Amino acid sequence: MRAYVEAEPERIWSKLASERAVKPHVLASIAAGYASNEEELWDFFSKTFYAHQYGLGTMRAVLRRALAYLEENGMVVREDGILRATAFGRRTSELYIDPETAVLMKEALTSEGPGSLTDLSFLHMIAHTPDMWPRLRPYRRELEDLMGFLAEHEEELFFRPPDPELDAVGFEEFLGEIKVARVLDAWIEEEPEDSIMGLFDVQPGDLYRLVETGRWLLYAAQELAVLFGRREYAVRLSVLMKRVEHGVREELLQLASLRGIGRVRARLLYSAGFRSLEDLRRAPVRELLKVPGIGPRLALSIKEQVGGEISEEDLEAVKKEEWVQKSLLDYSS
Template sequence: MELIDLSDLNVNEKVKEVLRSRGIVTLNPVQSEAVRKGLLEGKRLLLTSPTGSGKTLIAELGMISHLLKGGRRAIYTTPLRALTSEKYHEFKAWESLGIKVGMTSGEYDTDDAWLRNYQLIVTTYEKLDSLWRHGPSWLFETDYFVLDEFHYINDGERGPVVESVAVKAKRRNLLVLSATISNHSEIAKWLEAEAVTTNWRPVPLREGVLVPDRGGFVVSFADGSSYKLRGNDAILAFTRKVVDEGGQVLLFRNSRRMAETTARKVAELDLEVKRKEIEDLIAKLEEVDDAGSNEKEALRELLERGVAFHHAGLSRGLREVIEDGFRKRIIKVITATPTLAAGVNLPARAVIIGDIYRFNRKILGFQEEISIMEYKQMSGRAGRPGYDSEGEAVIVVRNRRDAERVFKRYILSPPEPIQSRLGNEPAFYSFLLGLISEGESTVEQIRELARQTLLSRELVDRYLDSGIPWLEENGFIELDEKLFLTKLGRRVADLYINPFTAQVVKDVLRKNEAVECNLAYLHLLAWSPDGPFVGVSKGEEDELIENVSCPPFLDEPEDEDDFYKYVSALKIASILNDWIEEIEEDVILGRYGIGSGDLRSLVETMDWLTYSAYNVAQVLGLEEHADVLRRLNARVEDGVKEDLLEIVRVPGVGRKRGRVLFQNGLTKPEDLVMNPEKVKALLGDKIGDKVVKEAARVIGGVL
């Protein structure tokens, strides 16, 4: 395939300057093919290629050429906040051309009117779907959409949102990027785009299995090559070889516990590290302020040996330190859960897939095999451009019979075809409410819009014919020749909660008197369809039920699956109740066996749900419930008792500093402004000075 030289690229010279500053002088095969297919002319494309093949630059060229030719606005969409932040920082380079780059994620109950001043916006699928429900004029003026990591449409949780966004985005100029899609022709036709498909990678990938053999192990690759390893542990033997050759390893395990246990085993290899770099990295670890002390201690011991574990239980600050250390090649090995493969760009010389099974309590035996797409996501991380001549991805298997089956299923087979995930009532009814929220439409107009999904016409009609009556009967919409949202429906659509969650809240609050029991409300919301989920051990179940501080609104269910969700919600309610009672974070993490990342995620979700429930109660006229939920929501965000709510309004004053200030008579922002020396004496000069200035801004003063 002929490559396109940067000098021959039909773009503005300033665009070429930005690319040259990154060391780009020639487009790679994937990028060259996209340009030949009409990328710079705004042609609608579905581009599928392996991880690390330069798809982000294709998106940048598409967006920037569109904007420089008079386009109004471009939006780049990702499935994860971490990716959104990463891309935002990459795209800031284009501000040298006068293009303002903005980012938005989270905070669903807003139309983000400030974004009208930005030409290139990076966001998540959930946030974009939420924004469409609010209908800001700047969004409807947007005329170019990039949908990244589009294979997430196959994800059971995020898939419905990705599809919902695609249905709306494909009315405009569109560029869709994805890892390999086996049914790309079908998806391209649905998107009314041309498929550009390639298997080219910047670093060739060898895929194989790691199988026991006499006196050690054999690594057998799909190209027929193999080599022998000696040792008692397959993972350790392979890791040692790669690191000794100057490479780095990403090691995937199927659970957090296995990732942490494996990291400790790898650390025993006593890998060679650069002591000064390790010490600097550990110093950064110590500065992280959103993590538990036990987590820091566990990671500190591993980092000293060039190893770290990585999973969603870690706080964002800890994950960023680990990722930075790996990118700078200070950390030699990361043991991780598969969530890392779907997150930030973090290539390694070699990838080890330690498990092809994962836990699923709904399946007899509790294990199911990972999908081929998940394997492709993990293996695709192998090979660091600029460092490695090739990457290696190996799957650990038990014997040669397993090796043959694994080869056939994962290495020699294409990933699963993309299918709609809107085929259930909660997902479709929420999608339907979103369509109706865009403006008054007839049933047939909504039907035509719904038929733009990947669902069959038969399924669309079936869900529509049951969904519209359900939404009408439960007070979300009204039908009078045209469909339109009721006051409740509008609020639910704007809050971006599932209508089934709103219905649960409505039914339970109407049946129960308001109570001064935060746990009852927290349990209800954690149990709702939008509620989060945490694992509960057998030993925890009885303890959680016996130690409730007040009766929940919900009765204990008899169905096993419902019961598991019930006790999960009870655990979440207990965690959040401790949080708002200002129990020390380390105590909470130890008491419930969770990580700092879990706690932050639970707080964020329950902040959204308590805010949503407060608004639903208000719309329904349930003022007493609304008052309890309003105060509860204010406390959840910062994890404080009610007496600290005033002082924590000041940025930089969290639950710990707030309590110190309160105990010393500084109870509101005005007190901080009037007593700056006292604040500095309590918090230190640097932090104290900053807090005083923030307090002045809160009360409208100027220092």
């Protein structure tokens, strides 16, 4: 303990010490009304550790560049010296996404679109943004497969890849984005988690974070699509967001939305003929108990969630099933 207390303090650095990190905060300070002109903006940021560490001169130069970026991309307007966030800027700030992410999404959502619009189009769109995390590095052994996949699906993408001869690093990063999109696509096509981790060499934590980040970015894209009047995109993004959230194909969304029903149980119910909430509402509990993975308590929970009736016969079936399970447990112990 003495070694830690008496040790030389480590140097710390402000997290605002980059132009990209400053942009969201400049936008938020204007959108929230903390700063309505440049002087108020300087005053607001002069109280930060960033200003203390780097000095007011450096701070102003970085803030001016960040503000110029926001104005050039239609997030902030200046009228008689007054700074005001546009609807685009305000929504970007409310969604807590990087302004650079919002600009890329705007570019994609307001364009004519790729030659062939698919789920991959939107999955790569979010993978192309700086907010997508974690970034997946393509391993050398994967490059040939990723380049083949890119050549086959390039017409589905909103963004074109860099020329590998002119920008080898950028091209490799683009292949990493393709890898992220493929992982998410495998997830929504109901590939088992072990299979995804083995096929793409990702860890469980990485897969979890990709799913969470993907769901958030698809929601943000949906909101921006509404803002830009692209209703057809908004509808597709809404469905895709739910598929990423649950990791299922579209036909399972109703079932997977039920509490206690994940992607595996949803597929088992669907395969057993229960393909909608109405099917579950009409089904006797004893029929649900025949589905693998559906125990007595879960069967009753399903019926309660869908508003189905539970008969005396159903309750007897549940009691019998619970008794059988208890007896098996007693026997095994």
